[in-house]
């Protein structure tokens with residue numbers, strides 16, 4: 726299944742992605758981006774909008 730992954734080391738804490746998400750699955754708490762994986766539909770909008778590629782959709786093995 727697909728999974729949205731956030732790289733905290735790359736992230737500029739710009740919060741640009743928060744407003745891009747149609748599901749409101751992203752939020753900034755202080756300087757930490759939080760992903761609500763229940764709300765996220767893995768649409769990829771935020772991954773394309775992030776200026777540094779800190780958000781990526783990856784395939785995860787269900788068996789793991």
Ligand code: SF4
Pocket residue numbers: 735736737738739740741742743758774775776777778779780
């Ligand atoms: S758009 Fe990218 S750099 Fe900006 S807060 Fe979101 S993940 Fe971090």
Ligand code: SF4
Pocket residue numbers: 729745746747748749750751760764765766767768769770771772
């Ligand atoms: S992949 Fe889509 S639904 Fe998930 S956080 Fe990004 S913009 Fe929102």
